[in-house]
Amino acid sequence: MTANTVDFDASPNNLEPFWMPFTANRQFKKAPRLLVSAKDMHYQSHDGRTILDGTAGLWCVNAGHARKEIAEAVGAQLTKLDYAPAFQMGHPAAFQLSNTLTQMLPEFDHVFFANSGSEAVDTALKISLAYQRAIGQGARTRLLGRERGYHGVGFGGISVGGIVSNRKVFGPMLAGVDHLPHTHDLKRNAFVRGLPEHGAELADQLERIVALHDASTIAAVIVEPVAGSTGVLLPPKGYLQKLRAICDKYGILLIFDEVITGFGRLGASFATEYFGVVPDMITCAKGLTNGVIPMGAVFVRKGIYDAFMNAPENTIELFHGYTYSGNPAACAASLAVLDIYKRESLFERAAELAPYWEDAVHSLKGTKHVIDLRNLGLIGAIELEPREGKPTARAFEAFLGCYEKGVLIRTTGDIIALSPPLIVQKTHIDQIFDTIGKVLKAIN
Numbered sequence: 001m002t003a004n005t006v007d008f009d010a011s012p013n014n015l016e017p018f019w020m021p022f023t024a025n026r027q028f029k030k031a032p033r034l035l036v037s038a039k040d041m042h043y044q045s046h047d048g049r050t051i052l053d054g055t056a057g058l059w060c061v062n063a064g065h066a067r068k069e070i071a072e073a074v075g076a077q078l079t080k081l082d083y084a085p086a087f088q089m090g091h092p093a094a095f096q097l098s099n100t101l102t103q104m105l106p107e108f109d110h111v112f113f114a115n116s117g118s119e120a121v122d123t124a125l126k127i128s129l130a131y132q133r134a135i136g137q138g139a140r141t142r143l144l145g146r147e148r149g150y151h152g153v154g155f156g157g158i159s160v161g162g163i164v165s166n167r168k169v170f171g172p173m174l175a176g177v178d179h180l181p182h183t184h185d186l187k188r189n190a191f192v193r194g195l196p197e198h199g200a201e202l203a204d205q206l207e208r209i210v211a212l213h214d215a216s217t218i219a220a221v222i223v224e225p226v227a228g229s230t231g232v233l234l235p236p237k238g239y240l241q242k243l244r245a246i247c248d249k250y251g252i253l254l255i256f257d258e259v260i261t262g263f264g265r266l267g268a269s270f271a272t273e274y275f276g277v278v279p280d281m282i283t284c285a286k287g288l289t290n291g292v293i294p295m296g297a298v299f300v301r302k303g304i305y306d307a308f309m310n311a312p313e314n315t316i317e318l319f320h321g322y323t324y325s326g327n328p329a330a331c332a333a334s335l336a337v338l339d340i341y342k343r344e345s346l347f348e349r350a351a352e353l354a355p356y357w358e359d360a361v362h363s364l365k366g367t368k369h370v371i372d373l374r375n376l377g378l379i380g381a382i383e384l385e386p387r388e389g390k391p392t393a394r395a396f397e398a399f400l401g402c403y404e405k406g407v408l409i410r411t412t413g414d415i416i417a418l419s420p421p422l423i424v425q426k427t428h429i430d431q432i433f434d435t436i437g438k439v440l441k442a443i444n
């Protein structure tokens with residue numbers, strides 16, 4: 001075994017012990033794709049390819065790869081204070097980061113740290129239940145999600161999530177969960193640029209669920225403002241505003257899962273800013289550390305933390321937390337990347353590039369197999385006509401074809417999803433869409 005991954009022997013035996021997540025392991029290990037280094041917009045693969053990163057890793061490397069400032073900050077933190085107990089003890093970086101984060105979103109006055117998007121989601125769901133109880137609404141135990149929602153892989157997240165393959169073999173899930181319909185409507189909204197015109201009325205389905213269960217039993221609704229992992233499903237104009245209004249009417253907490261939309265993806269700090277809709281909690285991860293150290297967080301709106309602090313003081317206020325909540329190295333990485341976002345105005349940069357990105361996405365109209373194109377900020381999707389009777393979706397073939405040609409894209413079912421680092425240049429955008437166009441033409 002060698003510590004130098006560039007020299008790694010990628011023969012099948014060496015690849016076998018790693019049970020890869022969300023991966024067709026048997027296929028992959030016959031024809032592996034290993035990334036051995038990265039810089040700015042590009043990866044290098046073990047077989048010598050230079051690959052343009054069209055997906056910011058997994059929607060997370062917003063400031064581009066191998067940023068020296070982050071490495072130096074993490075290195076300095078590790079040699080100064082490598083770890084501090086997370087319970088009944090503190091360290092400066094966690095407080096500093098909480099201050100910096102809450103300054104980004106003034107309506108939110110506290111932050112709870114986790115280690116991933118999944119943990120942030122489960123944390124937010126648990127805070128919802130505990131908060132309702134703290135304000136004397138302990139019968140509010142139901143949690144609502146949405147069809148085609150992705151909220152990570154914890155039992156809370158898959159319960160409120162709406163992806164059948166992530167749920168079907170894992171038993172009955174959390175009790176007391178219901179789902180709103182998704183908002184994806186190819187018949188009415190195909191090829192629309194930006195937000196769909198049709199579908200805001202789908203938020204009224206929350207009224208139906210309230211009528212069925214009674215508001216007094218419902219703690220919270222969680223939605224991704226833009227559903228990313230199931231193929232970039234955009235909220236119809238007015239939908240999120242309506243959802244907010246109905247939640248307000250019935251005392252239901254609204255959680256935005258901004259694991260993807262947080263930290264500049266839409267050309268604003270968060271989707272809450274982009275849409276002008278303020279939820280009660282925001283979950284985030286990914287861009288929080290530029291993906292380099294696992295970290296998630298939950299922002300809570302003013303009043304939520306206070307409800308816990310105003311309860312009779314007898315013991316710990318919230319029985320929840322992780323060994324690595326506010327981990328020093330993760331905090332240092334986050335502080336460094338937040339500084340880069342600000343110094344390089346990367347969120348504004350994303351907003352400036354968005355019209356060019358939109359034109360590039362929609363330049364694929366008329367390309368073979370393409371049945372929809374979607375864009376917002378620096379996020380995009382290409383939906384392909386489903387292929388009947390063949391095991392491999394066209395989108396996955398496109399992924400393999402683009403990889404061969406040096407562009408990393410992401411696929412889910414029949415949809416290609418794109419989300420480049422926010423440092424992307426126009427020439428990179430051109431390369432991404434030229435490559436996809438050529439690859440699609442060659443697919444049957």
Ligand code: PMP
Nearest residue numbers: 116117118150151152257259260
């Ligand atoms: N929520 C959303 C909206 C996500 O997109 C993701 C990850 N793609 C998660 C939660 C889960 O994050 P993680 O993989 O860090 O657990």
